[in-house]
Each structure stands twice: as C-alpha cells, then as structure tokens.
Amino acid sequence: MADEALIVIDVQNDFCPGGALAVAGGDEVVPVINGLIERFDHVVLTQDWHPAGHSSFASSHPGKAPFETIEMPYGTQTLWPDHCVQGTKGAAFHDGLSWDRAELVIRKGFRKSIDSYSAFFENDHETPTGLSGYLRERGITRVTLAGLATDFCVAYSAIDARRQGFVATVILEGCRAIDLGGSLAAMTAKMKEAGVTLV
Numbered sequence: 625m626a627d628e629a630l631i632v633i634d635v636q637n638d639f640c641p642g643g644a645l646a647v648a649g650g651d652e653v654v655p656v657i658n659g660l661i662e663r664f665d666h667v668v669l670t671q672d673w674h675p676a677g678h679s680s681f682a683s684s685h686p687g688k689a690p691f692e693t694i695e696m697p698y699g700t701q702t703l704w705p706d707h708c709v710q711g712t713k714g715a716a717f718h719d720g721l722s723w724d725r726a727e728l729v730i731r732k733g734f735r736k737s738i739d740s741y742s743a744f745f746e747n748d749h750e751t752p753t754g755l756s757g758y759l760r761e762r763g764i765t766r767v768t769l770a771g772l773a774t775d776f777c778v779a780y781s782a783i784d785a786r787r788q789g790f791v792a793t794v795i796l797e798g799c800r801a802i803d804l805g806g807s808l809a810a811m812t813a814k815m816k817e818a819g820v821t822l823v
C-alpha cells in the first residue's frame with residue numbers, strides 16, 4: 625500500500641448537519657472514514673477554505689440566491705450559502721474525524737475570485753493545487769477517495785485524479801451527496817466515464 629493514498633474530501637462542520645451547507649447524513653461518513661484512515665499508509669485531507677466575501681457565495685452577488693448559478697470567466701458557477709470561511713468553526717474538520725495521521729492538508733477555494741471543488745485543480749480546470757506533484761514525488765500511483773460531497777468535491781477530485789494518471793477509487797459508503805438538480809446521477813456517470821471505480 626506504499627503507492628496508495630487515501631484522500632479525505634472536506635469532512636468539515638459546515639457540510640455536516642447543523643452546518644451552513646449541510647449535506648444530508650454528512651456526519652455519517654466520519655466512522656467509515658476513520659476506519660479507512662487506519663488502513664492507509666498515506667492520508668491526505670482537503671479543507672474547503674474560503675475568504676469572507678468569496679465569489680462562490682450568493683451573498684457576494686446582489687439579487688442572487690443560494691443554488692442559483694452565474695457565469696464566471698472560467699465557466700458556470702453554482703452559488704452557495706456562505707460556508708467554510710477561513711478560521712471559523714464551520715471550516716474546521718468534524719470533531720470526530722481521526723485526522724492525526726494526515727500527512728498533508730490541501731486547502732482550496734482560498735482565492736476570492738475562483739472556486740475550487742477539486743483537490744487537484746481550481747474550477748478553471750487549469751490552476752493546480754500542487755497535489756499531483758506531491759503524490760508523484762511520494763511515489764503514489766493509486767488514490768482512494770471519500771468525503772463530502774459526492775457530486776461536487778469528491779467527483780471533481782476523482783475525475784481530475786484520473787486525468788492526472790492516477791488509479792482512482794471512490795468509496796461511496798464514505799460519501800454523501802448534495803444532489804442539486806440531478807447532479808448526483810450526472811456526476812456518477814461522469815466519474816464512470818472517466819474510469820473511476822465506484823465501490
């Protein structure tokens with residue numbers, strides 16, 4: 625398993641029940657992911673980490689409501705309630721997550737003018753986070769992903785992992801979805817098409 629990494633996506637308070645962008649059953653992934661963490665030599669976490677007033681927040685666009693979309697220079701962007709603001713309790717990892725063994729935390733979405741769903745690239749699909757280079761330098765060729773949300777940050781990360789030449793597996797029991805306008809079915813199909821293994 626030395627060439628394999630677990631990538632835990634955005635298991636943060638704001639994506640759990642009671643949070644600003646709560647995913648139904650979001651906290652149920654915690655025990656599943658804790659079990660996975662024990663079995664991997666390499667564990668990487670991602671943390672959605674927005675400055676206040678981030679461009680993905682509906683509140684930054686007068687007249688717009690959460691879950692509407694806007695056109696950004698890099699493409700269509702879904703607007704969200706304010707969430708995962710840097711340094712807030714909502715941006716912290718869920719208290720129950722056993723993340724001591726994580727060797728890297730990739731923060732994403734920290735540039736005000738662009739969102740970042742994927743652990744590998746910002747939403748322009750061009751600006752790298754540095755994760756591919758990190759994994760390659762550490763000799764990792766296979767990644768297993770779990771976390772929140774299945775149809776946004778997990779799916780984008782898994783598809784980009786394939787695009788970057790990694791073998792990619794998503795553990796669905798360790799994921800929960802937002803499912804906005806059929807996004808879960810659409811992104812599930814895209815993951816399969818990209819060669820992601822779903823288990």
Ligand code: VGL
Nearest residue numbers: 634672704772773776777
């Ligand atoms: C996410 C929407 C906005 C996610 C992050 O972690 O899936 N979704 N920011």
Ligand code: ZN
Nearest residue numbers: 672707708733
């Ligand atoms: Zn976000």
